[in-house]
Amino acid sequence: MGRNLQSSDRLRPVDLARGHGLSTQAVRNYEAAGILPAAGRTPHGYRTYTSLHDGALRAFLALVPGHGHRTATSIMRAVNQGTSDDAFRLIDESHAQLADDRRTLQAVERALRDLGPITASGPGAGSRPTAASRPDDTFIGPLAGKLGIRPATLRAWERAGLVRPRRDPRTGYRVYDEADVRDARLAHQLRRGGYLLEQIAPLIAQVRAAGGLEPLETALRDWHRRLSARARAMLNGAAELEAYLRRRG
Incomplete structure (x- = not known):
């Protein structure tokens, strides 16, 4: 120069x-x-x-x-x-x-591979069965602890549309089913990768609507390019x- x-x-x-x-x-x-x-x-x-x-x-x-x-x-x-x-x-x-960021990217890719087919959501797809519990259900405290974040973070993600827990009809507590846990894991990894909530929310919404992970491929390629450039x-x-x-x- x-x-x-x-x-x-x-x-x-x-x-x-x-x-x-x-x-x-x-x-x-x-x-x-x-x-x-x-x-x-x-x-x-x-x-x-x-x-x-x-x-x-x-x-x-x-x-x-x-x-x-x-x-x-x-x-x-x-x-x-x-x-x-x-x-x-x-x-x-x-x-x-940088090495940790590469591991994070690999973890995101593993999390994406773990995501099974997601039912396409229509206008009323936000509503879910109100059964009190299922074998894979969890609550906000245990899920936050599993991810190493605060419950307040999960509540912020819910407001941003990243997760959509239902409410227990008896207690009013948030209940996270298997799909919610996967979405939370994905959001957590993307946040670690430097993505903002407003960037993550449409990606997760597209994954839900498309029933697949193709919408994230561009983001992952960009992430790879940024790490290589660094x-x-x-x-x-x-x-x-x-x-x-x-x-x-």
């Missing part, structure tokens, strides 16, 4: 900024945040930058797509403070999160960071 500079080069803030398509204010902000080493100063007090600053900026901008702005900032700050082990720990944590971005960020570390010596 930026120019390759010789060690003898001295850059004005505008030179460094233009080389990376940034504003001079952004460069000053990055320096203040510790992303860049402290600038040199001319006898008149003006900032001057060098190839080292160019390398730092290249590394930071390469780290952002894979690690996010906050973590990339923390990585660069640790390197510039001479605590590279802290930077490596942050990188390890990002890779661990992985490649991490590789690129690692290469630029290594180049910066070599330049620092």
Whole structure:
């Protein structure tokens, strides 16, 4: 992205900024945040930058797509403070999160495979038999505990249309049948994958209406692409960071 500079080069803030398509204010902000080493100063007090600053900026901008702005900032700050082990720990944590996200995606795909045919729902399909209990029925507390979430979360999902428990006619308690449990599992996995409630609700509604899982195939392909893009971005960020570390010596 930026120019390759010789060690003898001295850059004005505008030179460094233009080389990376940034504003001079952004460069000053990055320096203040510790992303860049402290600038040199001319006898008149003006900032001057060098190839080292160019390398730092290249590394930071390469780290952002894979690690996010906050973590990339923390990585660069640790390197510039001479605590590279802290930077490596942050990188390890990002890779661990990526691996966890891949496991989450696999869990979603397993959950989808476990979903059996769902009866297409018409205008009155929200109503269900009011039998007090069935062998596979469960209540809000046990289901929340099984998923590792709070009962309030399940109530929010119900308001969003993700699950549709019936009410026990005697107690008024929510009763979740096998289909509700599957929908809750699917919602839980998609939430872990970064999807919003307003994105999940129509997917589950389409699955119910279609009696199959085809509506989710596009979302899963997109999820795979995003994870692959993050992985490649991490590789690129690692290469630029290594180049910066070599330049620092």
